Amino acid sequence: MNQIQQVGQVQMVPVNKIEVINSRERNSRVFNDIVVNIKTIGLKKPIKVTKRLASDGTEKYLLVCGEGRLKAFKSLGEANIPALVVDVSDEDAFIMSLAENIARRTCRPLELLTGIRQLQERGYTPKSIAEKTGLNPHYLTGILSLLHQGEERLVVAVEKGLIPLNAALTIVGAGDDDAAVQAALQDAYESGKLRGRALMDARRVIDRRKTLGRSASRVMSRKTSDVTPSSLVRTYQNEVARQKAMVRKAEFAHQRLMFVVGALKQLLADENFVNLLRAEGLATLPKYLAERVWSGGNSV
Known part of the structure; x- marks a missing residue:
């Protein structure tokens, strides 16, 4: 990554000239708290941006950090926002934004965890990603393994604490072998990692993974034209078995x-x-x- 040079003072930047390069969905309650807080006591920490030239030759800014604060200012009808301007490349701005979002979250949503994979695809090693995000290297390696295999449902379960990471990796290694999956659950139970309600939650996640697939997205990824009579029959049979x-x-x-x-x-x-x-x-x-x-x- 290039050496980052920060401007020595905070500038007032027009909110309509700031482009968000790594947008993410936010909890409405948390966002409303941000708005009320800023309205009551003002902005405690400026956002971070980097300056660019638009296609028409005018100045614009790429947002590096502070999307929630920026949206709050817009919702309050403010025309300008205090911002610290840093001199970084487009790629560095994206990496800084992604790494800060991942590192900030205690329970990271899937979109931010997927950002870990984006960092790796950009050439960053697991060790360097761990350093940038503050994540445990062992945890990071396991999450990358799950993400590369499309195991979004298991990734979310691990993040929520429903399934231990080692158990999730064992389940993936078992493939579609139900006996091996159950053996992984049994091992987690005997080791004390899954007990009581946690074991029930883990079984529920595995059942949903088997019935609904590995993706955690609620929106079907396939086009309507990809639906075939055999896939409909399979879906019907799975639902009948569940019932x-x-x-x-x-x-x-x-x-x-x-x-x-x-x-x-x-x-x-x-x-x-x-x-x-x-x-x-x-x-x-x-x-x-x-x-x-x-x-x-x-x-x-």
Whole structure:
């Protein structure tokens, strides 16, 4: 990367002359907080831009850092914004913007994680990317591996903490072998990385990956003309299989509930057992169970 030279003072730059080179979607609540904060106490930190010449010979600026603050100024109707002007190339401006966005986020959205791959495609090594973004080199290597294999759904799950990175890589290595995927989950469970709700979340992610595909995008990437009768049949069969699995789980849960209700009815018919419950202060049941065990209340 070229040596960056910063101008010694902040300049007031017209907001309509600033071009965003690495735009990203923002949480509306967080953005509204930025707007209110700037409106109340002003801009605490100037944005960062680099100067360019437009095709008509006039001055324009490329945004390096501060898209949220820039949008907030625009929404407040401001014509100018304080900006620190740096002298960098187009590529360096893009890299600086991308690296800063990635490094800033605690839980990085997929679009920023994909930016890691863009950095690698521009010739940056995983080590240099880790240095620029502040990410752990081991984590970075694993994420790059998942991204290169199109495993967007697993990448998002790893970022949200639903699946450990090592387990995600093992799942990818298992390919379409369900037994190997389940073995990866079992290993994560036995090692203590996936327990309780985390294990349920991981299974849900894997089921969605199998049914909906590896991409996390909600928009179909294929054109309508690519839809074939066989793909429709496959989609229908997958949905039928999913619905059948849900029915089986519901039936199993219902059977267990009926067993519990039956057992409680038999136990509560024993006066000695009821007296023991009262003596121990256990004379009530959750409303859901009480309504099924007896009528007229939820205590013995």
